Amino acid sequence: MITRMRSVAVLGVMSILTLGATAAVAATSDERLAQQLGQQLKQEDVAREEAILAERVRLLQIIKQVESDTTERANAIAEGADRSLLCASCHGRDGNSKQPDTPNLASQQPAYLLEQLQLFATGQRKNFVMQSLASNFNTTDKVNLAIYYSSMPVQPVPFDAKLAARGKGTYDTICFMCHGTNGKGEEGFARIAGQKPEYVIKSLQRYRANALGKSDPEEVKRTNPRMEQVTQNLSDEDIRALANYIASLR
Secondary structure, eight states, rough: GGGGSSOOOSSSSSHHHHHHHHHHHHHHHHHHHHHHHHHHHHHHHHHHHHHHHHHHHHHHHHHHHHHHHHHHHHHHHHHHHHHHHHHHGHHOOOOOOOTTSOOOTTTTOOOHHHHHHHHHTSSSOHHHHHHHHHHHOOOHHHHHHHHHHSSSSSOOOOOHHHHHHHHHHHHHHHHHHHHHHHHHHHHHHOOOOOOOOHHHHHHHHHHHHHHHHHGGGGGGGOOOHHHHHHHOOOHHHHHHHHHHHHOOOO
């Protein structure tokens, strides 16, 4: 605000009062502008979230249609198992990752997996390897992979029990609404129960950086208005505790 004001010569008390009044008006205008912009951004986030949810419903219907037929589901699992050979080096043959910063896919909600494959394919979620793979999968491949991984049991991962106990309160406050009280997710939301703590920590810190405007544009791998909203006030200690609690869920 001050940088936009011209330099003035203050010659007396009246001049000082005039300058103060002008500054107050300018400050009020700036505050109103900030509120308007904030409201606009909020509306944009709401619209984006609604679009995400609408697409999730569509993908969920595709998954349900395949899973409702026993033969179709069995074929999807078999075909998905074959396609998963391309993914095994990072995510493990059965979807249980061997790398701490790579997510488990085993037992994941299939509609969520399908959604993420779509986002990689379109470049909305960024990772060179995943974008290359997903863009070469057709819709049937993606559906089969999603159903295959969802059928695999997730293996327990190590976690810090003391941190997990601290993280429960945070989870029960901000996470259960989408991911469920047991972390298994519903209706296309991600299953996070049993996820590797290192991966969860990295993901939550990235969402927080996005929310606070601290992300390097080259490092923005994904965005999600809801996740950015709930992570913006979490400390590193909160995130570590929350990640260990999530890892403890079965």
